[in-house]
Amino acid sequence: MSLPHAILTALLEKPSSGLELTRRFDKSIGYFWSATHQQIYRELGKLEQSGFIRALPSAAPARGQKKEYEVLPAGRAELAQWAAAGQDPKPMRDPLLLRMRAAAVIGTGGLRAELERHLALHRAQLATYHGIETKDFPPERDSEQDRLRHLVLRGGIELETFWIGWLTEALGTLGDERMGEEPPREEPPREERSEK
Amino acid sequence: MSLPHAILTALLEKPSSGLELTRRFDKSIGYFWSATHQQIYRELGKLEQSGFIRALPSAAPARGQKKEYEVLPAGRAELAQWAAAGQDPKPMRDPLLLRMRAAAVIGTGGLRAELERHLALHRAQLATYHGIETKDFPPERDSEQDRLRHLVLRGGIELETFWIGWLTEALGTLGDERMGEEPPREEPPREERSEK
DNA sequence: GGTTACATGTAACGGGTTACATGATTTC
DNA sequence: GAAATCATGTAACCCGTTACATGTAACC
Numbered sequence: 001m002s003l004p005h006a007i008l009t010a011l012l013e014k015p016s017s018g019l020e021l022t023r024r025f026d027k028s029i030g031y032f033w034s035a036t037h038q039q040i041y042r043e044l045g046k047l048e049q050s051g052f053i054r055a056l057p058s059a060a061p062a063r064g065q066k067k068e069y070e071v072l073p074a075g076r077a078e079l080a081q082w083a084a085a086g087q088d089p090k091p092m093r094d095p096l097l098l099r100m101r102a103a104a105v106i107g108t109g110g111l112r113a114e115l116e117r118h119l120a121l122h123r124a125q126l127a128t129y130h131g132i133e134t135k136d137f138p139p140e141r142d143s144e145q146d147r148l149r150h151l152v153l154r155g156g157i158e159l160e161t162f163w164i165g166w167l168t169e170a171l172g173t174l175g176d177e178r179m180g181e182e183p184p185r186e187e188p189p190r191e192e193r194s195e196k
Numbered sequence: 197m198s199l200p201h202a203i204l205t206a207l208l209e210k211p212s213s214g215l216e217l218t219r220r221f222d223k224s225i226g227y228f229w230s231a232t233h234q235q236i237y238r239e240l241g242k243l244e245q246s247g248f249i250r251a252l253p254s255a256a257p258a259r260g261q262k263k264e265y266e267v268l269p270a271g272r273a274e275l276a277q278w279a280a281a282g283q284d285p286k287p288m289r290d291p292l293l294l295r296m297r298a299a300a301v302i303g304t305g306g307l308r309a310e311l312e313r314h315l316a317l318h319r320a321q322l323a324t325y326h327g328i329e330t331k332d333f334p335p336e337r338d339s340e341q342d343r344l345r346h347l348v349l350r351g352g353i354e355l356e357t358f359w360i361g362w363l364t365e366a367l368g369t370l371g372d373e374r375m376g377e378e379p380p381r382e383e384p385p386r387e388e389r390s391e392k
Numbered sequence: 393g394g395t396t397a398c399a400t401g402t403a404a405c406g407g408g409t410t411a412c413a414t415g416a417t418t419t420c
Numbered sequence: 421g422a423a424a425t426c427a428t429g430t431a432a433c434c435c436g437t438t439a440c441a442t443g444t445a446a447c448c
Contacts, residue, residue, distance in 0.1 A: 002291045003407075009298045019427055033294050034287035039408065041429055065416070066427065076302060083298040084306035087291060089314060089359075091230035093436095095198045095283060097351045098229050102205040102279040104344035106272060110280035118285060148300035151369050155293045155362050162358045163285075166351050173347050199435075215399055235436065237401055261444070262399065289408095 001082070003043050004052075006033040008071055008079040011053060015070040018044055031129060031156035044069060052078055100170065112174050119167040126160040129153060197278070199239055200248075202229040204267055204275040207249060211266040214240055227325060227352035240265060248274055296366065308370050315363040322356040325349060 010021055010029055021044075022037040035043075047053045052075030056068040071079075096118065103111050137150045206217055206225055217240075218233040231239075243249045248271030252264040267275075292314065299307050333346045 001406090002289070002294055005298060006294055009294065009301055012301045017427075018429090031288060031293075032297055033289055036409075037427090038410085038429080042407090045429095079298055080302045080305070083295045083302065084310075086310060086313070087295075089292065089317060092227060092352065092355070093198070093229055094351070096285065097227075097348050098198055098202055098205065099279045099283075100344060100351075101228055101348045102201060102275055104341045104348075105205055105208045106276045106279065108344070109276070114280075114282060117282065121285060145300045147369055148296060148304070151366055152293050152297045152300070154365065155290070155296075156288065158358050158362055159288070162354050166354055169350065170347055173343055197434090213399075214401090232437075233399090234401080234438085238435095241401095 002033065003035055003039060004047055005079055005082050006035065007040065007043055007047065008052065008075050011069055011071045012076065012079070015056065015068055017066045017068050019066075020068075028132065031132075032152050047075065051075075108174060112171065115167055115171055115174070119164060119171070122160050122163040122167065126157065126164065129157045129160060133157065198229065199231055199235060200243055201275055201278050202231065203236065203239055203243065204248065204271050207265055207267045208272065208275070211252065211264055213262045213264045215262075216264075224328065227328075228348050243271065247271075304370060308367065311363050311367055311370070315360060315367070318356050318359040318363065322353065322360065325353045325356060329353065 006025075006029070007021065010016065010024055016024065018037060018041050021040050022035075025033065025035045025040070044053070048055065048069070051072060053069045053071050056070055058068070099111065099114075133150070133153055137146060137153070202221075202225070203217065206212065206220055212220065214233065214237050217236050218231075221229065221231045221236070240249070244251065244265070247268060249265045249267050252266055254264070295307065295310075329346070329349055333342060333349070
């Protein structure tokens, strides 16, 4: 149940319309949460029905007309309660690590190019975040809000750094061998040792 | 569409029943993919219907009776194709970073304890992974399969290390101030600079 | 025979993804 | 007035989550 709270947070920072929210989720909000415009409109409807937000009176409720929303006190309370509640970290689920494990069984054909592509993407993302960091968080500023937001951005930066490091490591490991398309010679299907 | 391929990978490593798969997903497979038994049974049915796997003939198809599956050639081909295809990294979506950003707006009440709890969980997970690493990947062994699997485990280890580092950083940042329950003094809702 | 562990499912719900639909505004 | 852009939606599908259901085997 995180999307509604992501929207509440974004609207508290600045009242917006659905499309404006979509753009913000594609940019600065994207380094901790992502959402499509379909999700956002669906969720804005629910949040309004629940009394957590309301459309600003100036906006005409017609299709094709901009509609701006702001957070109501009930919405702020809901967000505060959610943010303070205990939530366990979600179990891991990463397709790239999975594909690497699959490659261990069926062979590494084509994976190398894919790793290099991902590496480039993560490097680009990291550069973007560094850009945001120098622009938005110069050393002198340090209000509470700024320090916390900077911390969140640091999370994004460190995650990208992790990926760059791991992908580099992976390319090094793959590089040690001839680039075979064939699956590895069939070893006897030995037990997985760590599962006994 | 990763779950079916996770199951194919697991079954190639060792033919198993639904419950055995569930246990494996809770243990060593868990450091790159997670799944519940309900997901697994549902998916095993689909994979069998698609002709990617089959139940070993020895097993009686009755409720409450163990049913073991193995991968058919079509399944291996499907997995190989999927693993080699291009897939973009998924956009980020992390509830804890989101809660931190929410805290920047509504105040940090209760978050500190939550960060410490997560820190302990990640430390425990890292210790588990290190245990697997020393047990399953001693320095002398280095077949192709072992090197790739070790790489995947390294991914899990480095991710946990990232979280431990970030959470420590976060606790330090929170620690710098009096632990207030009150939201930060209302600043004028200034523009978000990086979204212009 | 009652309880516990093993083993395989069903059903309902909600969020995320993709494709498509429709109205309003600006630009050429 | 045709095209592009802005803006708000609808619909269908799949995956993940939660709760519940049912049958078998072992143990006491």
